[in-house]
Amino acid sequence: MSVTDHARAPARRPRRLISNPMAKIAALPMIMTALVIFIGCSLWTVVHSFTKSKLLPSTQFVGFDQYERLWGTRRWLASVENIAIYGVVALVFSLVLGFVIAALMDQKVRAEGAFRTIILFPYSLSFIVTGLVWQWILNPDFGVQGIVRGWGWESFTFDPLHNPDTVLAAMLMAGLWQGTGLVAVILLAALRGVDEDIWKASRVDGVPAWKTYIFVVIPILRPAFMTATVLIATGIVKLYDLVVALTNGGPGIASEMPAKYVYDAMFNKQNLGQGFAASTMMLVSVLLILIPWAIFEFGGKKRG
Amino acid sequence: MLDQTQTALDGISVSIRDLQLSFGAVNVLQDLNLDIAKGEFLVLLGASGCGKSTLLNCIAGLLEPTGGQIFIEGQNVTWAEPSERGIGMVFQSYALYPQMTVKGNLSFGLKNARVPKDEIERRVTRAAELLHLQPLLDRKPAALSGGQRQRVAIGRALVRDVDVFLFDEPLSNLDAKLRAELRVELKRLHQSLANTMIYVTHDQIEAMTLADRIAIMRGGVIQQLAQPLEIYNRPANLYVAGFIGAPPMNFIRGRIEGSEFVGPVRMPLTGYGWSEGPWTSGDTVFGIRPEHVKIGDDARHCACQTEVTIEVVEPMGADTLLWTRIGGDEFRIRLDGQTTIHEGQTLPIGFDIDCASLFDAQSEQRI
Ligand SMILES: Nc1ncnc2c1ncn2[C@@H]1O[C@H](COP(=O)(O)OP(=O)(O)OP(=O)(O)O)[C@@H](O)[C@H]1O
Ligand SMILES: [Mg+2]
Numbered sequence: 001m002s003v004t005d006h007a008r009a010p011a012r013r014p015r016r017l018i019s020n021p022m023a024k025i026a027a028l029p030m031i032m033t034a035l036v037i038f039i040g041c042s043l044w045t046v047v048h049s050f051t052k053s054k055l056l057p058s059t060q061f062v063g064f065d066q067y068e069r070l071w072g073t074r075r076w077l078a079s080v081e082n083i084a085i086y087g088v089v090a091l092v093f094s095l096v097l098g099f100v101i102a103a104l105m106d107q108k109v110r111a112e113g114a115f116r117t118i119i120l121f122p123y124s125l126s127f128i129v130t131g132l133v134w135q136w137i138l139n140p141d142f143g144v145q146g147i148v149r150g151w152g153w154e155s156f157t158f159d160p161l162h163n164p165d166t167v168l169a170a171m172l173m174a175g176l177w178q179g180t181g182l183v184a185v186i187l188l189a190a191l192r193g194v195d196e197d198i199w200k201a202s203r204v205d206g207v208p209a210w211k212t213y214i215f216v217v218i219p220i221l222r223p224a225f226m227t228a229t230v231l232i233a234t235g236i237v238k239l240y241d242l243v244v245a246l247t248n249g250g251p252g253i254a255s256e257m258p259a260k261y262v263y264d265a266m267f268n269k270q271n272l273g274q275g276f277a278a279s280t281m282m283l284v285s286v287l288l289i290l291i292p293w294a295i296f297e298f299g300g301k302k303r304g
Numbered sequence: 305m306l307d308q309t310q311t312a313l314d315g316i317s318v319s320i321r322d323l324q325l326s327f328g329a330v331n332v333l334q335d336l337n338l339d340i341a342k343g344e345f346l347v348l349l350g351a352s353g354c355g356k357s358t359l360l361n362c363i364a365g366l367l368e369p370t371g372g373q374i375f376i377e378g379q380n381v382t383w384a385e386p387s388e389r390g391i392g393m394v395f396q397s398y399a400l401y402p403q404m405t406v407k408g409n410l411s412f413g414l415k416n417a418r419v420p421k422d423e424i425e426r427r428v429t430r431a432a433e434l435l436h437l438q439p440l441l442d443r444k445p446a447a448l449s450g451g452q453r454q455r456v457a458i459g460r461a462l463v464r465d466v467d468v469f470l471f472d473e474p475l476s477n478l479d480a481k482l483r484a485e486l487r488v489e490l491k492r493l494h495q496s497l498a499n500t501m502i503y504v505t506h507d508q509i510e511a512m513t514l515a516d517r518i519a520i521m522r523g524g525v526i527q528q529l530a531q532p533l534e535i536y537n538r539p540a541n542l543y544v545a546g547f548i549g550a551p552p553m554n555f556i557r558g559r560i561e562g563s564e565f566v567g568p569v570r571m572p573l574t575g576y577g578w579s580e581g582p583w584t585s586g587d588t589v590f591g592i593r594p595e596h597v598k599i600g601d602d603a604r605h606c607a608c609q610t611e612v613t614i615e616v617v618e619p620m621g622a623d624t625l626l627w628t629r630i631g632g633d634e635f636r637i638r639l640d641g642q643t644t645i646h647e648g649q650t651l652p653i654g655f656d657i658d659c660a661s662l663f664d665a666q667s668e669q670r671i
Contacts, residue, residue, distance in 0.1 A: 197399035200366050201460070205413025206387025215412070219403035 042283060049276035057272055066277035076278065079256040086168055086257075087236045090175055094232050095225065097176065098183025103213065105184070106191045116188070119181040127178065131245020134174035135161070164254035167247055171255055174246060179235060183228045190224035191217070226297065237286055258282055317342040317377060317500035318363060318468055324371035325358055325524075332358045333524040336372070342467075343498045347511040350521035351547070356504040359521070360470050363502065364393050377467050387417075389468075392461025396473040398453040400445040406456050407441040410463050424463075431459040434493065451482040458493070471503040475510065487513060508548055512536070520544050538579070538661065542668040545591050545661055551625060551636045554597075556590040557665065558631075565590050565662070568631025571608040576657045580664075580671045587665035594625070594638035596659040599651055606654025613650050617643075 052062045070076050105115055122130065137143045138161050145158040160170035194217055202212040218225070240259035243249060249256040258278060266275035318340040325333040332355045340346045348356045361367040363374060365386035373382045381389045400409050410431060414424045432438045435455045445453055454474055461469055474490075475483045491514055494501055505511055511518050512532045520527045520535065520543075528540035539545035545553045558567020560583045565571040571590065573582070603609055612635065616627035619642060626637040626645065637653065645651065662671050 195397050195399055197395040197397045198401065200361075200364075200386075201393065201395060201399040201457075202401075202413075203366060204364060204386045204391065204393045205416065205460070205464075206385070207413060207416045211416065216401045216403070222403075 045276050046280050046283070049273065049280045051273060051276075053272035053276065055270040055272070062273075066273045067281075070274060070277045070281070075253050075256055076258070076261055078253045079258045079261050082168060082255060083236065083239065083257050086172060086175070086239070087233070089172055090179070090236055091229065091232055093172070093176055094180045094183050095228060097180045098228065099187050099218075101180065101184040102187035102191055105188050116185060120185050121181070122178045123182045125178065127241035128245045130174055130178045131242050134170070134177070135246055138170055161247055162251055164251050167251065167255045171242065171246055175239075175242060178242075179232060183232065186228050186231075187221060187224055190221045194220055226293075230293075233289060234286075237282060315342055316340065316375070317344065318502065319375040320359075320363070320372070321375070322372040323359070323362060323369050323374065325355075325362060325367060325369050331524065333362070333369075336524070336526060338519065338526065338529070340500060340502065343500060345494050345501045345503065345514055345516045347515035347518045348502065348504045348521060349508065349511040349518050349547075350506065352506060354521045355524040356506075356521055357472055358524075360393075360472050360502060360504050363468075364391055364470050365389050387413075390466045391468045391470055392464040392466045393470040394454070394457045394461050394472070394474045396476050398445070398450075398457045398477075400453055400456055400460075402445050405442050405444055406437060406448070406459075409445070409456055410459050413460070414463060427463040427465065428459075431462040434462065434496070435459050435489075449482075450478050451486055454478065454486060455489075458490075462497075467500060469499055469501045471501065473505055474503075476505075476507070483507075483510075490514065508550065512548075520547060522547075537659075538577070538670065539591075540670050542589060542591075542663050545663070545670075549593055551594050551638065553591045553593050553661070554630075554633075554635045556592075556630055556633065556635075558588060558590060560584065560586055560588050560662075568633075569608055569610045571657065571660075573657060573662075575607075576660065576662065578671065580669075583662075583671055588671070589663040589665050589668075591661040591663060592655050593659065594636040597637045597653055597655050599637065599639065599645075599653050603652045603654030607656050609652060609654040611650055611652050614645060614647055617645060617647055619643075 048057050048059075049066055050061050050063060051058050052060050052065070101119060105112060105119075109115060125133075138159070140146065140157075140159040140162075143158075145156060148156040148158070160166035198216060198220075199212065202216060207215075238259050239257050240263060243255055243257050243260050247255040249260055259282070262275045262278045262282070265271045265278060316339050318338075320336055320338040323333055323336040323338075324331070336359065348359060350356050358367060362369050363376075365381065365384060365388075369382065373380060375381065376389050376391065379390075386393075401412060404412060407428060410428045411424050414427065419427075428441075432441060435458060437452075437455060437459055440448060440452060440456070445456065448456065454477075457474070475486055478486065487510055494514075503510075503514060515532050517529060518532055518535055519529045522543055528535055528544045530538075530540075535544060535548055539548060539553070542555070546555075556567050556569065558565055558569075560566070560573070562584055563573050563582075565573060565588060567590065576582075598606055610630065612628040612630060614626050614628050618625040618627070621642075623641065624639045624643050624645075626639065628635050628637065628651075639645075663669065664671050
């Protein structure tokens with residue numbers, strides 16, 4: 001029995017490889033584009049980060065000079081620190097808030113469609129618009145502070161954008177306002193996919209709702225959480241437009257971010273080498289997150 | 305008054321009084337009364353959408369009734385939480401906790417209820433033994449077959465050590481062979497545990513084989529509550545008569561004139577087991593099951609005889625189904641074994657009054 005199974009197995013495999021040849025030919029341009037643009041350009045960038053490119057790319061290699069300079073720059077160090085803080089807090093808060101909103105919306109609220117639209121609405125805006133909106137809200141003259149002072153509380157002060165200690169919190173507020181809705185909608189869709197009988201079973205078992213969420217539902221939602229995490233994480237790493245629109249890195253360098261460092265190095269300071277080195281660092285950090293995740297996610301399935 | 309209720313509940317496991325449930329303007333259950341004896345296997349049978357699951361969910365406490373009361377083991381549980389009612393429930397979709405092992409599934413509720421560890425161990429072991437789950441205890445539900453999953457779901461109800469089991473179409477997602485196996489296993493389980501079981505299904509074979517009593521539901525109302533063979537032999541109304549039995553009962557429309565049924569066939573009514581008076585006149589539906597129709601020589605001795613032309617022959621191996629018409633209405637005949645009868649053949653048939661049913665054409669009730 002098992003002998004015939006083994007003998008048959010190799011005969012089946014090649015058939016699967018050449019199945020759908022037309023589909024594979026049709027996908028070829030897309031595959032080539034992906035290979036050339038993503039991998040090719042990434043490699044080109046990495047290679048040129050070891051050169052002393054200035055205004056134009058050069059091929060004069062200088063070893064790790066660019067990286068030494070990069071890690072000796074106060075602005076870059078501040079950017080890394082900022083994105084670490086922003087990233088961790090934004091990730092945690094948008095997952096937690098998004099899940100809470102999704103769980104609340106799952107309680108069969110009335111006018112759910114309207115809620116969903118409202119919650120998803122900020123996501124449809126570009127970060128530039130979000131930045132401008134929040135700049136107004138937080139502006140001392142026109143925003144919250146101005147309004148409260150208008151009510152008669154003359155000494156009220158709320159000006160987070162111009163205080164180095166609070167500017168990141170303000171940026172988080174804007175970022176969460178924009179990004180949480182998407183997380184909530186992704187998780188809501190996944191929550192809807194959870195078999196209603198599981199809820200009934202846990203009620204019959206006498207398990208309180210919060211425990212069911214933690215021990216039963218959240219494990220079921222793991223793939224949705226993964227999707228949401230990847231989406232948020234990529235948004236965080238490339239965070240650029242929100243900074244430009246909201247604070248332009250200020251006050252001082254209190255809200256600088258790596259992507260802005262790259263942009264400024266390449267296009268304002270005519271220092272391509274620095275930009276390449278910084279973007280290589282960003283690439284490396286993304287890979288450091290993605291590769292273990294991919295192994296965990298896709299490697300595990302085959303074995304299971 | 306209270307005393308009366310109390311004595312009335314002796315020997316009763318689940319008692320449902322004037323239960324009502326509506327979703328908005330839709331009345332799903334209307335003034336439903338039902339007493340289920342201790343240790344009884346009651347099957348709720350009915351077409352899709354008749355309110356079986358709704359009734360079961362009310363008993364479980366997963367739905368709040370709009371009116372009426374529910375007693376379980378003498379306690380008024382109308383407003384109690386599902387976990388406090390002394391019930392265990394098994395669902396059609398298994399509803400296992402997918403990220404937990406079989407053992408985790410069985411013990412999750414108990415751990416949560418702070419049952420001591422060795423007691424949990426004891427109950428899980430016992431359930432695993434009863435349901436042949438020992439080799440599967442460390443697997444996740446995804447690595448189980450449908451039948452194994454449903455056994456785990458039954459086990460999860462079992463470890464709760466409750467008086468009443470509720471099943472909502474537990475076998476519907478299984479293939480026919482497995483369904484038959486698990487049906488027998490359920491019957492054995494009921495015999496060895498002697499718990500009260502309330503079982504929802506729309507499969508009549510399950511209902512007939514498992515039930516001590518069957519409650520046939522339609523539109524949120526119980527049409528007949530009786531033992532399986534009573535329902536088969538003496539259906540309370542046209543709906544039940546048409547619902548139970550496959551293929552369903554044949555109906556012939558006509559009138560009663562004196563001591564005779566007159567329609568496309570004539571049938572003397574002497575010897576009929578009247579439920580309601582002997583009737584001597586009125587519009588009536590005469591019902592006879594396909595398996596009670598005799599053909600050929602056997603038909604000669606019957607009280608009622610006629611001739612039919614066979615339209616379709618359906619051989620099914622163990623039996624054969626013949627399709628014909630009497631008075632324009634479809635008429636089915638079921639023969640044991642195999643036959644040489646062919647389409648277009650004209651055949652004498654006959655049937656006796658003692659296995660027939662008569663229904664009032666107006667009220668559709670058995671007479
Ligand atoms: N949440 C709800 N809101 C409104 N109507 C409902 C709701 N749940 C059930 N119903 C209605 O109640 C009726 C009974 O439903 P129920 O689920 O009890 O049927 P059932 O007998 O279990 O059917 P099935 O065999 O298909 O499971 C149906 O007509 C259904 O449309
Ligand atoms: Mg149902």
